[in-house]
Amino acid sequence: MSLSDPATAIAAARERIAPFVHRTPVLTSRRVDAIAGASLVFKCENFQRGGAFKARGAFNAVMSLSDDEAAGGVCTHSSGNHGAALALAAQTRAIPCHVVIPANTAGAKRAAIDGYGAIIHVCEPTMAAREALAAQVMAETGAVFVHPYDNDVVIAGAATAAAELIEQAPDLDIIVAPIGGGGLISGTSLSARAFGHGVAVIGAEPAGADDAARSFVARQVIPQTNPQTIADGLRASLSERTLRYMLRGVAEVVTAPEFAIVDAMRLVWSAMKILIEPSSAVPLAAMLESRKPFAGRRVGVILTGGNVDLDHLPW
């Protein structure tokens, strides 16, 4: 599968994953609208299977495999929501899932991956060690590697969130999504172009992990070194592929400082009575900081996930 025809690939992804993922609801809030000075429609991927939009890409990848490919299982080296989502999708297809995680992974994240029956492989906390151990696991097991974002099938799955949002709120001026490695923003921009009636796509990033903002301006990948942000889902670097999609379909990248991310997270919790993780708060935080492009507009905001450690809240 390729994304040379995104509309077809995204429509196929929707059909493929429909039995396994939720068509998540959209919510609105008068109080948040009043504070933002815009009319916001929140796409609640925090209600998605596994608590994050990642289930969309993971199920699309796992359910796209032929029986031969699937026989050896799947493998990834994400310790976050993608690892848990891939484990869930593999469990659903009854194939093995290998997840390589660094030794310093938080207990709650490890438990989520473990809870979906994945085989966990622990490595040193460096990218080189992760990749080496994943390569070894694949060589030994024949597992198919499913990258968290540098993968067109995963991107087509992620794109289904915005495709649904556009149906649920057909009159949006803008869709804002957070940027980590760039899979969601890539998929969002593809859905916007394919189905969006001219809706603009804006990416949002923590100021403390702003490789996408810098790469977007420089038009080349500037890797993220030493990210400093509470938004643990957004610390990865863009790939050549995701930067290419962004340059084609994203209007702008806005950033938010850490205090604004925490404030926005708390505002959503208290005004909307929903749990979102810090990464999900970055678009609203950036909107409250960079009001100009959003003022008075009708804005779709993708709330990417709700997996938080209730014993360690950031306030």
Next chain:
Amino acid sequence: MSLSDPATAIAAARERIAPFVHRTPVLTSRRVDAIAGASLVFKCENFQRGGAFKARGAFNAVMSLSDDEAAGGVCTHSSGNHGAALALAAQTRAIPCHVVIPANTAGAKRAAIDGYGAIIHVCEPTMAAREALAAQVMAETGAVFVHPYDNDVVIAGAATAAAELIEQAPDLDIIVAPIGGGGLISGTSLSARAFGHGVAVIGAEPAGADDAARSFVARQVIPQTNPQTIADGLRASLSERTLRYMLRGVAEVVTAPEFAIVDAMRLVWSAMKILIEPSSAVPLAAMLESRKPFAGRRVGVILTGGNVDLDHLPW
């Protein structure tokens, strides 16, 4: 208005409050179902205006007043969700709202009432002082007293939550609602009898504030003295009126210990990614304690509110 014809009164309430309150969504959770051993449908009144089902009764009361009655405003002595809801309804009708609160009311609750523009009157923290000050305010202003639950118009408003739930999930075996003063359980039982196709209604109460369970068995009001529960919305006593409705339409009252309330609250937060206040967790907590009547059944659960102090969580 009276509740001699509940179906008509509840239908009228729905029409009267429709422009002002949300038809709240229902949510389900595989994880919670697996733990409960039942199929649960959660009616999300935590997403209601003001963050609680109380908006239904308050709007029904305020919008039922003639212009003459409304001119002097409304008055109540609830420091919790009813006080805030009445303030919101009065603000919407642009009439004064007087709320008598005890001096020890938590700052967040006072702020919610204040935020909707109510006039706050502070008294000593005794029921006698509350009633005396409310009587004085009414004598001076001509405000109409709106009791939080011992009031048929408020009960008809509360009943609209179950009426909607029955439409959203027509195949329920049981509806469970928490019991404080008994307004919600009264309204729920009236809607179940009027619209419920034989659905049974079960009340749930904290073991540390179990006056309704005891009154229900004794068939007479046994007032709550010294309630000991985190579920601050459920500390009030039944009235003769609400006990009468319960005896007519409630099958059973189940109770939950404090640890189970906290566990159920945390389970809903982490599995469903929604904020509920402790009172809302009591039905699920009681179900997990008293499994028998619920096992394998399809159960509607009214989540009454989501107003929590994010700086003081019970875990």
